[in-house]
Amino acid sequence: MPETTDATVNALREEQDFLDLADRRRRDLLAELRTQLRAPVQDRTDQHRRALLAARLRALTEADHGLVLGRIDTVDAATHRIGRIGVPRADGGEPLVLDWRAEAARPFYTATALEPQGLVRRRHIRTEGARVIGVDDEDLTRDGSAGGLVGEAALLSALDERRTGRMGTAVATLQREQDAIVRAPADAPLVVQGGPGTGKTVVALHRIAYLLFAQPGIARRGVLLLGPSRRFLRYVEQVLPALGETAVVSTTCDALVPGAAVERSESRVLAEIKGRALWWDAIVGHVRSLVPAAADLVLVLDGERYEISQARVAAALRSSLAGDRSLLAARGLAFAALHDALVDAVVERTTTLLSTVEEGFEDILGSVDSALARSDDRAVRTGASSSQVDGELSEADIEDLRVRVESDTRVRAALERWWPEPAPRAVLQALLHDAPTLGRAARGLTAAEVTAVVAEPAGLAPSDIPLLGAVTALIGTADVAVDDAAPFLAARASADHGWTYGHVVIDEAQELSAMQWHMVRRRCPTGSLTAVGDIDQTEAPHRHTDWEGALSPALGDRWRRADLSICYRTPREVMALVPPILDRAGSSNEPPRAVRSSGREPREVTVAPAGLVGLVAAEVAAWEREYANGSVGVVAAPAHLDPLRAVLPGLPVVSALEAKGLEWDACVVVDPAGIADEPRGWNALYVAVTRCTQALLQVHVG
Incomplete structure (x- = not known):
């Protein structure tokens, strides 16, 4: 319709003019910061100030994408633009652009037609660099709501974009239930339960950015982000810098003890034994015996x-x-x-x-x-x-x-x-490899379990890292002098055994053992932590099957829970496969509600073992042509990983555990029965089939 076209053209021109204004102001600020940073350092106080200026410089530099992402118009005719970072006016008046984390910007994420919160209109602004490419307006004076979604058009447009293998920010399309968690109080442990595609990782990363902005005390001590794998951390590594935050240490539980690294693999049986909560008391007693x-x-x-x-x-x-x-x-x-x-x-x-x-x-x-x-x-x-x-x-x-x-x-x-x-590693080895000593210290272990632990080879296995962390914490290390007024340095924090963070965020938290939880808890004695995960996606060998069992050894009952109920990533056609898988996994949870359709039903094929690799390679090649600007992934049963990796170099060919937190436009699940036959296999299959945003193929081996 001509009126709509004219209105859209006018809106695009209006927002482009404002974006040009905001970008000029951003460039002026960058020039001012560079001038200040070129001046010689005067003293220690000046050095601290310059570090803050440098952080501001990085944030403004990164903000060239998403400088303006939205607009809100109020009932009193005021207009506010929302952006990835706040941009002040030259005259010091009201900000030219509100930081998305500012309280004044919150209605952009939470207002609805039923609860307009003083707004008459919300506008999502889509940009490519310094160019406005689209606007989506919501009239909040009309009755009704877009199925509980905020900015439905902008959200679905973002969800339909091709996946590049790296996570982007969702600051423009956060939903009400997500925003509530992002801004929730950080004075006690918060556990976020959410099924696949509900935005758990998005919420976790944006919560970090919000807390670093809103709570200077947390910013001074920094935030620890624990991910399930290095692959996952590489996938999300650009999100926080893009949001203007760098006071973060990102690592895995296996790398949380400075100077220690995993040196060998271990069986699930031994991992379960050495992950139990009883080891804390055993180690306390053993260290005290020194x-x-x-x-x-x-x-x-x-x-x-x-x-x-x-x-x-x-x-x-x-x-x-x-x-x-x-x-x-x-x-x-x-x-x-x-x-x-x-x-x-x-x-x-x-x-x-x-x-x-x-x-x-x-x-x-x-x-x-x-x-x-x-x-x-x-x-x-x-x-x-x-x-x-x-x-x-x-x-x-x-x-x-x-x-x-x-x-x-x-x-x-x-x-x-x-x-x-005492040397911590020698103390741990003396405990683990001497049956009488171990039997006296770990009275909760059976004789057979003691024998199995003592018989393990030398070298640190994944489950040894939390034990070594406990020994190190009890023995202690040399104190590191810290200037609380100095800006946070990730290198300093990650190298200090005794560093305590302002906040800790754990992704895929359901996988942590009791001893890993003890290790994490020591890094944040205040209890200011956020754990996101899906108890139904648990693959770890530990025995817990609900959050109470997972958290009680380290947190007792001093935690609260929030739930994410909407699946934004996985299409309805794929989520229809989920209920019977969850039933076989023994879940009592309701799967999340999918809000989008890809228009493609999942496919299934059966192939003889000899033809498996060739068929998968052909299907992947076809999808790579179809999703040329996106991504394709393969999730396979363990027996097929090496043969598939050999013929698909450079393509993500992963186990279900390695696939946690990842997503692709199209996903091939190889040998679903083989995945389901693994320990906690139905939980693993639940992970595998929910990685795609568009298309799913299951390849059965028959």
């Missing part, structure tokens, strides 16, 4: 032997071990207490010796004075008295003695022989 027993202790200073009594040693151990401190911290306090004991012993012996000498010396001096008096009244008297030769050391003498004791190498060597400094 404390030496109280006994008489002989120390040598200046060639003299001094015996510290058993009672004094016991008191030193008792006071040093009180409280919640690491073994090394307790060891340092015990050494200091024994230094004091040695100083006391030296002072006591010296005082006794001087007192003995003084008594004899005073008698001699008295006789001399009498003789002098008899022989010559003019003679000078000695003037000696007990107050001047009193057999006591001065405070300065004692302080000098204390310094000598603390720096004496023989004293230090004797204390280190008495209580050697």
Whole structure:
């Protein structure tokens, strides 16, 4: 219709003019920042300020895409543009562009016709670089709503875009239930349950960006993002910088202990055994057993032997071990207490010796004075008295003695022989590879389980990393001085065993073992964490089948839950396959509701084993032509991974576990029965069939 066309043309021109204005202002700000950063550093405070300016420079540079993504018009005729990052006006007035995370921008994500929140219109603005390519308007004065969706046209347009193998931001199309989680309070653990395609990862990443913007305390300590695999982290790595945030450490549980890495694989049986919560108490007891027993202790200073009594040693151990401190911290306090004991012993012996000498010396001096008096009244008297030769050391003498004791190498060597400094990895190996020690420490293990653990080869398996982390935390490491006023540095945080983050986000959280949860919890003692996942997609060998079982060892009942109920990624045609798979997986959850259709029914073919690789290669080639600007992925049963990777180099050919969090336009699932036959196989098949946004092919081997 001509009116609609004219209105659209006018809207595009209007938004293009504004985008040009905002981009000019952005470029002016970039020039100002570069000028300030070229000036010489004045002092430490200036250095901190410059780091913040550099972060702002990066954010404004990244904002060349999505500088303006939306607009809201209010009932009082005010207009606000929403963007990936806030852009201030030159005169310091109301921002030219509101940061999407600002409270004033929230109605853009939450207003509906039923609850307009003071808005009369919402406009989604689609851009390519500095060019406006589309607008979608919603009149919020009319009754009704687009099936519960915010900005339905913009959302469905974004969902239909080709997948490039890298996740993009969804800041323009966040939905109400997603926005509520993004902005939820961060004062306690939050668990987000959502089926495939509900936007769990999108919510997690945008929540990080929001918290870093809204809570300076979290920004100072940074955010830890834990993903299920390196492949997943590469897939999402550009999202947070695109949102203007860099105060994030992204890693996996296997790499969370600095200086440690997985060196070998392990069986599911051993992974389950070593992931149980009982290991925390076992390790606590084992580390505590490294404390030496109280006994008489002989120390040598200046060639003299001094015996510290058993009672004094016991008191030193008792006071040093009180409280919640690491073994090394307790060891340092015990050494200091024994230094004091040695100083006391030296002072006591010296005082006794001087007192003995003084008594004899005073008698001699008295006789001399009498003789002098008899022989010559003019003679000078000695003037000696007990107050001047009193057999006591001065405070300065004692302080000098204390310094000598603390720096004496023989004293230090004797204390280190008495209580050697433990090496965390050696301590763990001593526990895991000695049956009597392990049996005493881990009383919850059966004799057969103890034997299985002890028989494992040397080298760290994935389940050993949390155990090593627990040992390291209990033993302790050297303190790292941190300037809380300094900007967050990811390299500093990731290399520090004791670094605690402002917030932790865990993706695919259902896969964590109890010991992995303990490891994560220590990284955020405040409990400010967000865990996203789908309990029905659990593939790990751990025994939990619900969130209560997964979280109780580390969090108890101190957590709250939020649910994502709408599937945005996987089309209705594919989600129709899900209910019987979930039934076989033993799920009691309702699958998410799909909101879009691809118009393509899933296909199934059966092929003889000899023809499997050729058929899959042909199907992939056909889809690569069809989705030339998108992506194709293959999820296969373990037995077929190597042959398929050999003929499909460069293509993602992954197991169901490796496919977690990933998506492609088209997906080939190879040997569904083989996937289902694996441990927790029906959960794995649920993952496999829900990776596509358009087309699905299941290849059966018959």
